[in-house]
Amino acid sequence: MPLLAHYKVDPKRNRLLMVACNAEDMLLPRANFTFYEFDAGFRLVQKREFVLPAHLMIHDWAFTDSHYVVLGNRIRLDIPGSMLAMTRTHPMIAALALDPGKRTTPVYLLPRSTEAVASGRDWTVPVEAPSQMWSLHVGNAFE
Structure with a gap:
């Protein structure tokens, strides 16, 4: 399963975080993500898998x-x-366009900790940002 371009470092837990997704999901109405967390010795300490019902x-x-x-x-596919x-002559991303039928941007909060899992929140339901965006890079996040 291919890794996304960006990895993260959690300095609080001293972990390297990575996420992989299925490339074929760009053509299917679902998205599969696997998050990996490695300790300072590069041992896998956590692996969480999520299937989101969205394209x-x-x-x-x-x-x-x-x-x-x-x-x-x-x-959506841009013919x-x-x-x-x-x-x-153009990158593969040129084959994609924002879906004009969707007016919001989903923000998925996927449980990383057991406390987040125990909260009972349905993580398959995103928080909807009020406008449609083309998001490439994330600067920061906090509780």
Whole structure:
């Protein structure tokens, strides 16, 4: 499973955090994510898997003490862009466009800690940001 471009370092727990997703999900109405946490000796100390019922493109993400934060780009296939991408004159992302039928941006708060899991919040339901965004990079997150 391919890793996303950005890894994170949790200085509080002294961990390296990474996330992988299925590339084929960009063509399917779901998104599979696996978050990995490694200690200072590069031993896997936590692995959490999530399947989101949405057609999303994710490039970056964030974390807090209790959650992984994923800003979802609701996408659709862009036919003219995909033809340009096939000629190799444009990057593959040219084959994607924001879905004009969606007016909000989903922010998924996925449980990282056992306390977040025990809260009972349905993590498959995102917090909806009030406008549609094309999110590539995340600067920070906090509880």
